[in-house]
Amino acid sequence: MRDDLQNAYNEAKSTKRLNPLLGNSVYEFVEKQLMGDEHVLYLGTPNVGILSTGEALKVNALDIKNKTAGVLLVTSKRILHCAKVLFNTKVEQISLENINNFETKGGLIFSVLRIQSMTNVMEIDVPKWETDRVSRIISEAIEKTKSSKTPQNKDDDVIEKLKQLGELRNSGVLTDEDFSKKKAELLSRI
Numbered sequence: 001m002r003d004d005l006q007n008a009y010n011e012a013k014s015t016k017r018l019n020p021l022l023g024n025s026v027y028e029f030v031e032k033q034l035m036g037d038e039h040v041l042y043l044g045t046p047n048v049g050i051l052s053t054g055e056a057l058k059v060n061a062l063d064i065k066n067k068t069a070g071v072l073l074v075t076s077k078r079i080l081h082c083a084k085v086l087f088n089t090k091v092e093q094i095s096l097e098n099i100n101n102f103e104t105k106g107g108l109i110f111s112v113l114r115i116q117s118m119t120n121v122m123e124i125d126v127p128k129w130e131t132d133r134v135s136r137i138i139s140e141a142i143e144k145t146k147s148s149k150t151p152q153n154k155d156d157d158v159i160e161k162l163k164q165l166g167e168l169r170n171s172g173v174l175t176d177e178d179f180s181k182k183k184a185e186l187l188s189r190i
Helices: 003-014 024-033 128-147 151-170 176-187
Strands: 040-044 047-052 071-075 078-085 088-095 099-105 110-117 120-127
Touching: 003 024, 003 040, 024 071, 024 078, 040 128, 047 078, 071 128, 078 120, 088 110, 088 120, 099 128, 110 128, 120 128, 151 176
Parallel strands: none
Antiparallel strands: 040 071, 047 120, 071 078, 078 088, 099 110, 110 120
16 A cells, blocks of 8 residues: 555554445555545545535435445545445545535534535535544645646636536536526636
């Protein structure tokens, strides 16, 4: 196992953040998903769900019905969730640079971290005692990613995102109303 993943795994194991029902094969699968130029900042095994932006408004944040147990990684480039259910593997991810909103909803035992990108929402169930730490790691990673972009890249990025929005609208994923809202939001960044 590569060093940064091994260190995150050992730290998670020592703080009892690992799900004992997940076998070693899921960690081997996770390692194959990592890019060479990204660094693992956090590893845990919470329940995670990815919903479209519209679906997320209708779902109770503390509902586990739409969530899957697996390995969650926060890296220097993205938030990555890998799950193995029977013979199927599932990878869900949101690039740090595509995160539009990040919020925490508290409960008595668990909190839900809700991370919203342009097209979907990732909901992560985190034990209450771990919420502040995970939130800080994610927030710092987002800030570092966004502050490292140059103004020229930001304009190019907005144009690229506008093209992606158009494709999503044309394919029926976004309504005309959603498209208009997101387009206005992106154009305000230029």
